[in-house]
Amino acid sequence: MSRHAVAVAIAEALTAPEFAAIVDLVAYPVENADGQRAVTVHGQHGVVRLHPDERHEVIAGSDPVANTDPLAFLPYDQECADPSPENRRNAYPEPARRLLSFFADADRSPDVVIVHTPSHYFPDTGGHRGEHGSLDVIQSRAPFLLSGAGVAKRGPIEGYARMVDVTPTLLSLAGVPVPDGLDGAAWVVDGTPGRYVVGLLWDGAHCSDLLELAASGELPNVAALLSDGLALTGGAVAEFPSVTLANHTSALTGVGPGRHGILGNVFYDRARGEQINANDESTWHRSAEWLRPEVATVFEMLGARSICVNEAVDRGATWSTMQVIRSLDGGVSNLLPPAEHSAYLGNPEHLADRYFRWATQVDDAGLEQVLGEWADPSGLPDLTWWASVITDAGHHAGGPRSPIARDSLRDADRRLGGFLARLDSLGLREEVTFLLTADHGFETADESVTGSWAPALADVCGQLGVTYRDEGPGFVYLNAR
Ligand SMILES: [Zn+2]
Known part of the structure; x- marks a missing residue:
């Protein structure tokens, strides 16, 4: 048959x-x-x-x-x-x-x-x-927000981009020619981008709820970015399947899953005869082993100093969290800061959720890494890529619009505020162009x-x-x- x-x-x-x-x-x-x-x-x-x-x-x-x-x-x-x-x-x-x-x-x-x-x-x-x-559409709708140097102050506007547009957009903002042959295209800004490009990926952040909470003043730091830029109401359309690692990889390579090879979080490889579980806290530092070698990452295409924080797809980054984890042979869980002491946690009750607790630790460590790399004005990264995971934990736990999902957006917003304060203290806020996105949307099961x-x-x-x-x-x- x-x-x-x-x-x-x-x-x-x-x-x-x-x-x-x-x-x-x-x-x-x-x-x-x-x-x-x-x-x-x-x-x-x-x-x-x-x-x-x-x-x-x-x-x-x-x-x-x-x-x-x-x-x-x-x-x-x-x-x-x-x-x-x-x-x-x-x-x-x-x-x-x-x-x-x-x-x-x-x-x-x-x-x-x-x-x-x-x-x-x-x-x-x-x-x-x-x-x-x-x-x-809703599970596939990630936010797509551009802000800062070179971006017209238009606020929320009707339109949409695609996940594969993230890499060409970051390259374009960094003044690097976009190579031919990518699946995505650059979202071109009207003015001259800043000296530095910062890409933020809030895992699973619900596009419309993010914009709603920003408009109502509940996410003051996202609102600050939005007042200094624009957001597409249709967000960025995720690749299929609308799961994490397939889309992180599409965002950071500019090509779809059929080309970069990360078909999902868990998939089977006939050539190797084995299941690949690519999105697990015990394997996420190994993603380069599965990324098709002929596909380049944004960090490789950039050819300048880059940092890649809490992101599995880090091949070619000058400095990355996963490099540190690989150097420690994967054993980092005892190095994470305790969640109870987090300065960015709005509601400690959410720590009863195991994933929310781990995400709080990981994201606090992520902010520390970003601040560490943004300390010495003589060695700042041309491209910063900073992924946050708390928003995925909050939305999985309660579904979009639930109290825990909205609190996860608020926690992420406070960490963003910590970074914006650092930029202000360095006097560099005007020199930065931001892109804020996610890897997928969310819906609530019955x-x-x-x-x-x-x-x-x-x-x-x-x-x-x-x-x-x-x-x-x-x-x-x-x-x-
Ligand atoms: Zn995700």
Whole structure:
């Protein structure tokens, strides 16, 4: 039986009505008559073939990704009125481009991908109250804010960028030519950028809630950046899957997962015959081992002094947190500052959440590293990349708009304030251009919507006599043990 026939059987089984609450889409790559790659997407109500030119060819029923508007659910009250929408009310930006990239790696792309509904709650297999990873617009919407030297003071404006635009934008701000062949393009500023470029990635920070809280005065330091720049209300569209390491890598290389090779946080490599778990506190300093060697990072393209703080994708940085961790052979947990003493923690009750506690420690250490590198005016970095993780912890714990998610944004804002104060004391605030983004968005799962596709997947593959692995879950590799 052909791989294609198995994929079709899996897709048909998992889009049966009994899985409507938990399975949003099932997709797999196909070859067109002209030899070009396309992607077939099954939903509850129909099947579509997505072509490289973004043409949607409906195969049966109605197009499951018909709405591709990157600005869907804006203004923000529309999202709040219809959170975690079901398929026919949902939107899926650039589905062909993103899925084609996802399926482009011969060794690491799965044969079939199963996409959760936004409501699906799956704590037994790694799910949380707040979740991301899917193709839909809200889980894919990261903030995109530019501020400071050279940036027009326009505040929030309608528009969107893409995760792969981050690297070309940083290079352009740093005055470095953007190499040909990247998947993204530079967001060009109107004036002359500053002497220094600072990129901030607040992991999982919800785009619209960030802008909402900044506007209401609850994130004074983000508000200060916004008053001195602009933010796209549609943010930056994450690559698929909208998970952490796939998108950190896209942000810092300017290419999609099918080219940089980091297909997700957990994926299978057929050539190595092993599972790769790239986004774990015990492995995140090893990301360069999995990054495709022919792909360059922004630090390598920059060719100037750079620092890379609390970021896995650090290859080529002049100084990085991961270099320190590698030099210590990974053993740093006992070097982190105690969370209880954090000067940036708004609500100590959140330390009961293990991930929030660790993130508080990591982010406090991150700020210390940034301040350490921004101490001596004679040796300042041309490019600073500083990732914060508390926002991911807060949004996983409670989902967007929850008290713990909003407190995580406030904590991150206070740490940003610590850095801005340092710039002010050095008299350099006017010399800096900032880019603030994230790696994905978030939606809230419904704790009553549980269940698993695992037994049905096992049944289909068993009947067809094929072995498989389901990584993620949702990445199905056929004929792999
Ligand atoms: Zn993340």
